[in-house]
Amino acid sequence: MGYFSIQFLSIIQLVTLKIPLMITEVLTANQLAKAAPVFGQLSFNDHEQIVFCHDKGTGLKAIIGVHNTILGPALGGTRMYNYASEGEALNDVLRLSRGMTYKAAITGLRLGGGKAVIIGDPQTEKTPELMRRFGAFIDTLGGTYYTAEDVGMETSDMDTVREVTPYVTGVSESKGGAGNPSPITAYGVYMGMKAAAKCTYGSPNLEGKKILVEGVGHVGEELVHLVVQEGAEVVISDVNEQRLEAVKQKYNVLVHREGDFYATPADIYAPCALGATVNDHTIDQLQVKIIAGAANNQLADEQVHGVKLQQKEIIYAPDFLINAGGLINVYAEIAGYGRSEVMSKTENIYETTMDILYKAEATGMTPHAAALSIAEERIANHQKK
Numbered sequence: 309m310g311y312f313s314i315q316f317l318s319i320i321q322l323v324t325l326k327i328p329l330m331i332t333e334v335l336t337a338n339q340l341a342k343a344a345p346v347f348g349q350l351s352f353n354d355h356e357q358i359v360f361c362h363d364k365g366t367g368l369k370a371i372i373g374v375h376n377t378i379l380g381p382a383l384g385g386t387r388m389y390n391y392a393s394e395g396e397a398l399n400d401v402l403r404l405s406r407g408m409t410y411k412a413a414i415t416g417l418r419l420g421g422g423k424a425v426i427i428g429d430p431q432t433e434k435t436p437e438l439m440r441r442f443g444a445f446i447d448t449l450g451g452t453y454y455t456a457e458d459v460g461m462e463t464s465d466m467d468t469v470r471e472v473t474p475y476v477t478g479v480s481e482s483k484g485g486a487g488n489p490s491p492i493t494a495y496g497v498y499m500g501m502k503a504a505a506k507c508t509y510g511s512p513n514l515e516g517k518k519i520l521v522e523g524v525g526h527v528g529e530e531l532v533h534l535v536v537q538e539g540a541e542v543v544i545s546d547v548n549e550q551r552l553e554a555v556k557q558k559y560n561v562l563v564h565r566e567g568d569f570y571a572t573p574a575d576i577y578a579p580c581a582l583g584a585t586v587n588d589h590t591i592d593q594l595q596v597k598i599i600a601g602a603a604n605n606q607l608a609d610e611q612v613h614g615v616k617l618q619q620k621e622i623i624y625a626p627d628f629l630i631n632a633g634g635l636i637n638v639y640a641e642i643a644g645y646g647r648s649e650v651m652s653k654t655e656n657i658y659e660t661t662m663d664i665l666y667k668a669e670a671t672g673m674t675p676h677a678a679a680l681s682i683a684e685e686r687i688a689n690h691q692k693k
């Protein structure tokens with residue numbers, strides 16, 4: 309599909325952008341959002357390409373963010389969510405795609421970082437035709453960006469996208485793909501959590517540890533399964549009552565219904581819903597020793613909240629490091645390796661988390677900053693070659 313098809317599909321903007329940091333230094337985030345809702349996005353910095361996709365026929369409104377392709381093609385899932393505004397969707401995709409760059413680099417994968425969001429309710433607005441239109445936009449990028457599942461997406465949706473483009477991973481095993489990445493993501497989070505436990509308590513064993521799992525969707529439920537199996541005491545919370553009931557029926561867990569979830573005394577908080585749940589409000593409430601979960605961009609502000617956690621002596625296992633299992637799994641579809649390599653690379657998240665937490669302790673950096681610096685170094689070294 310070439311230029312003609314791009315016109316036919318009516319891409320409204322396809323731009324390469326480099327935003328000077330300067331703008332962000334003089335205005336607050338709110339002022340920026342009002343004055344410059346697109347170029348003023350704080351998360352814009354250093355994106356290689358941002359693609360706005362619009363198709364009137366299906367109602368598709370999507371944004372693809374390609375953050376960095378130095379290590380390889382940008383790979384990151386598609387999130388479908390009922391965003392309150394287009395600005396919120398743009399901010400989300402840019403934060404997420406940047407995170408993917410560092411996730412791939414810290415995990416040692418030859419991949420760049422990208423992500424996509426579709427604006428809309430996945431329950432009522434997602435149709436096979438909309439997914440095919442979206443796939444056609446991805447196809448126009450010619451392999452710069454590969455998609456996969458994220459919130460609001462199913463493996464079957466990736467199968468639909470696969471009908472119109474080869475640049476999709478996370479398709480069904482019956483169609484030659486690696487299948488649902490969520491159990492592998494959960495396994496990686498479990499590894500990272502055990503490493504943080506080893507650093508905090510001297511043992512990776514989670515038996516008897518009280519764990520707050522926020523969000524019991526695809527990944528959260530698998531994580532519950534793993535930690536309950538090891539003898540942890542688990543408290544779950546979710547905005548979806550059906551999910552709470554379904555998980556409660558299957559596992560020996562407590563359901564949180566009253567009071568502030570974040571203020572519940574426990575050993576570990578595992579954010580497995582959406583991002584930015586580690587913020588000024590929640591850090592003040594939290595009574596845990598460790599934060600280790602699957603959600604992307606858990607820290608509302610990487611620097612401010614990373615330091616706040618450090619001051620409160622809460623060990624933070626960086627999200628982009630410990631939730632990389634799903635990426636490892638879908639990368640297997642491109643790199644052509646099998647299940648045992650997927651599992652051993654995911655298990656290695658334990659060692660990498662230990663290294664990062666030791667580095668943070670030795671240098672005084674926050675774990676997030678320590679992980680980021682290693683990822684940045686890998687990208688810079690590769691660029692020099």
Ligand code: NAD
Pocket residue numbers: 457458459460489490491493522523524525526527528545546547548551580581582583602603604631632634635
């Ligand atoms: P999901 O949509 O299956 O599950 C998310 C769950 O969180 C849902 O049950 C939802 O009801 C619940 N939720 C939403 N808002 C909430 C709130 N405010 N409080 C409590 N619960 C809330 O998504 P998922 O695939 O399990 O992914 C969970 C998180 O992990 C996301 O942030 C995603 O980006 C990240 N992640 C997922 C993968 C993967 O392989 N699926 C990989 C890496 C990162």
